[in-house]
Amino acid sequence: MPEFLQFAxxxxxxxxxxxxxxxxFTLIYNASxxxxxxxxxxxMLGGMVTVFAHAAGLPLPLAALTALVTAVVIGLALYRFAIEPARGASAVSLIIITIGASILLRGATSIVFDKNFHSLPPYAGSAPWIVGGAALLPQSLIVLGGAxxxxxxxxxxxxRTLTGKALLATAANRLAARLVGINTNAVVGLSFAVSAAIGALxxxxMTPITFTSYDSGTLLALKGFAAAMLGGMGNPLGAVVGGLVVGLLEAFSAGYISSSYKDAVAFLVILGVLFxxxxGLFGRGGVERV
Amino acid sequence: MLKVENVVCRYGRIEVLHGVSLEVGAGEIVSLIGSNGAGKTTLMRVISGILPMTGGRIVFDDEEIDRLPAHLRVVRGIAQVPEARQVFAPLSVNDNLLLGGFRRRAADVPRELDRVYALFPALAEKRGIAAGNLSGGQQQMLAMGRALMSGPRLLLLDEPSMGLAPVLVDQILDTVVALRKAGVTVLLVEQNVNAALAIADRAYVIETGRIVLSGPSATLADDPRVREAYLGL
Known part of the structure; x- marks a missing residue:
């Protein structure tokens, strides 16, 4: 039982x-x-920029803010200089552009910073609490609470905000969104900014528990993608549930089967969902009332 | 109020509008009639800025608006009720209307919202319901209400009667007449030519991307070509 709790x-x-x-994934997919x-x-940028800004002498909150702003600026730049000029291109081309952007960001990070693993001190002590025989790190609670x-x-x-509703409206019906006066290009840019902020946060x-390095984003993207697929692409609630389920599946298979297969779980989830x-769990079918 | 001059529009290499000109005066109801594929919806979308045009000009209130993006034309006072209603299906009726007032000053929105609910009481009862769950007629009212929320001076109505029961068609067209009395200018696209000519002051007939006839509604209703092609007489 303590084992089970620990894995959970x-x-x-x-x-x-x-x-x-x-x-x-969900926000950008919905808007664009x-x-x-x-x-x-x-x-990755959220972690790396915080680490290096902190090492350069900034207090932790300020370092985190720097990382957040950096990610948002890069997210907006990605939209403005890579996605928007390719408007009208096929979905596959756009996806390839984002893959290219991720390779570029990884490379730039390894040059600007370095290729080592980094971590941050826990934000609230490192002494675990023992709950039901399992160790619970304060940082875990911070991650869960923060998320x-x-x-x-x-x-x-x-x-609850008109801007947010405009984003949903753009996702629901782009033509109608333009007709009521929503600048849908700006809305898509906004979705990139918000997604970047969420990612950076x-x-x-996570950096105090998991280490970060210039290439830690790749696997995270794949697992997050598996989670989004599992929840039903485009459904925010599905994204959250999917994320937790993928995390749990991964931890249990690492614990009860073998940790060497841990990273395979996300791929199995993707395959399972596709087959x-x-x-997905909460996704809409392809049926629409006309 | 609105002057469309020699507008050309193409989808890729195919030209669909070959130099269309029409005029809508303040306070008028002008109707655009024509069969499927004649270019009615294309013209509406060019006027609201959704589709780019490749030639000609559009003047609204003595100002060229050809280069203005769609969302800024809404600010100038042009609102379109698109073909097939295009409500924001997953959003509530109330949210659909609030988004219609996206470009309004926040202070003006509640008053306008009350006005729309007064005009369409059926919507008021359903304000919390997802728009996609409304009936076709209610969705049409919602699409009109949403356009009115922007406080338009020119309302572009694209096939408001499509797929509706005759009672509802009458109700929608009565609303159009009432809106004109309230000072809104209307450009109406309709396949229901009888109904369109009945409420419009003037009409244009469009065929394969060209205006072929125009004049007062009563004159057009008596025109043998219109009677044969569109009224089935």
């Missing part, structure tokens, strides 16, 4: 990060139909 704690913690990555494979790079706060903030933004939250339920 670590599964939920990484799952929360996957959920944030999946939310980033693009699957942004550079999403993992925002998480929950981000989800609530995003929910509030999307359902995930990176800032068994292409619309």
């Amino acid at each position: 704690f670590s599964g939920l913690t990484v799952g929360a990060i996957y959920a944030l990555v999946a939310l980033g 139909g693009v699957i942004n494979f550079a999403q993992g790079e925002f998480v 929950a706060a981000i989800v609530v903030a995003l929910w509030y933004f999307l359902t 995930g990176g800032i939250l 068994l339920m292409p619309q």
Whole structure:
């Protein structure tokens, strides 16, 4: 039982990060139909920029803010200089552009910073609490709490503010959105900025437990993508649930089967979803009332 | 109020509008009639800025608006009710209307919202319901209400009667007449030519991307070509 709890704690913690990555995918996908494979790079940047800004002498909160702003600026630049000029290109071309952008970001990070692994001191002590025989790190709670706060903030933004509703409206019907006076290009740019911010916050939250390096974004993007697929592409609630499920599956298979297969779980999830339920857990089917 | 001069529009290499000109005066209801594929919807979308045009000019209130992006034409006072309604299906009725007022000053929105609910009481009862779950007629009212939320001076109506029961068609067209009395100018695209000519002051007939006839509605309704081609008489 303590073992089970232990795996559940670590599964939920990484799952929360996957959920944030999946939310980033979801937002951009909804607003523009693009699957942004550079999403993992925002998480990596959140961690790496915080580490180096902190090492350069900035206090931790300021270092984190620097990382957040950096990621948002890069997210906006990605939209403005790579996605927007290719407007009208096929979905596959746009996806390849985002893959190219992620390679570029990885390379630039390895040159600007370095290729080593880095970590940050835990934000609130490193002495674990013992819950039901399992160790729970304070940082895990910070990750879960932080992710929950981000989800609530995003929910509030999307359902309670006019700008958020404009984003949903653009996702629901781009033509009608333009006809009511929504600048849909700006909305798509906004979705890149918000996704970058969410990713960077995930990176800032997780770096004290997981280490980060210039290439840690790739696997995160894949796992977040698996989570988004599992939840149903385009569904924010599905992204969160999918993230937690992928995290838990990964932790349990690492614990009960072998940790060498840990990273395969996400791929199995992708395959399983494609074979068994292409619309995901909460996804809409292809049926629409006309 | 609106002057469309020699507008040319093409999809890729295919030209669909070959130099269309029409005029809508303030306070008028002008109707654009024509069969499927004649270019009616294309023209509406060019006027609202959704489709780029490749030639000609569009003047609104003595100002060229050809270069203005769609969202800024809404600010100038042009609102379009698109073909097939195009409501924001997953969003509530109320949110659909609020988004219609996206470009309004926040202070003006509640008053306008009350006005739209007064005009379409059926919507008021459903304000919390997802727009996609409304019936066709209610969706049409919602699409009109949403366009009115922007406080337009020129309303572009694209096939408001499509797929609706005759009672609802009458109700929608009565609303159009009422809107004109309230000072809104209307450009109406309709396949229901009888109904369109009945409420319009003037009409244009468009065939394969060209205006072939125009004049007062009563004159057109008596024109043998119109009677034969569109009224089935």
